[in-house]
Amino acid sequence: MVLRNPYQTYQKQAVNTSKPEELTLMLYQGMVKYIRLSKIALQNQQIEDSHHYNLRTQDILSELMVTLKQEYSIAESLLRVYDYMKIRLIEANLHKKIELLEEVEQFAVQLTETWAAAMAINKGQN
Template identity: 45%
Template sequence: MLAQNAYQQYKEKSIQTASPEELTLMLYNGLVKFIMRGIDAVEKNKTEEAHNNIIRAQDIIQEFMATLDKKYEIAASLELLYDYMLRRLIEANTHKDSAILGEVLDMAKQLRDTWEQAMKLAKHPRKMPELVEQAK
């Protein structure tokens, strides 16, 4: 019990002290985690567990959509992508379809990995050519 309480406090402190970029990465990691849990639950025929995890993934996508900064051109493209992902999650939840969840998981992982690379580039702009080469 004490260990769990300490972990919860650590987690809360991490969130409170995180930069906006780190919070976004945490959300992407949460999205990936909940979709993976949803896939596992669907495959194990645990309907309620699948539903709850897919709903949590949907909530994260809706948060991304609500917080898009529309002054940037990329926001329109991200909004379309998030809308598609949200609709696919709803469909996956309705039909308990792990293949659809797998499709959305791939997109979520790509978004997370891209965000992580962008954070690295922002911290070390001189290493940009090296990181771009690694990404190829």
């Protein structure tokens, strides 16, 4: 009998039962979290950990990129923003520059806040 981590079970259940817009918010929040963890690791000279968190952030961006619905006019603009963020993350990872992580973090926080506000507006209209 394998005991599961209750938090992992909760997370999996949350993902399986969430609406698409909630999943997008979770991805944005995860991106902010992993960028911050990468920064902390880099500040503490934990290069492998920083690299790991940076790659997790890149994975989230890749997921956001492939799930964009091209029929919406904003999709092309978001794709360019995601692509730019990914390029900057790669540069930050190669050159170990916290400033680049901070730049991407600003974008990620803005995206998270904007998405959360849009969800709140949409909820108020329904």
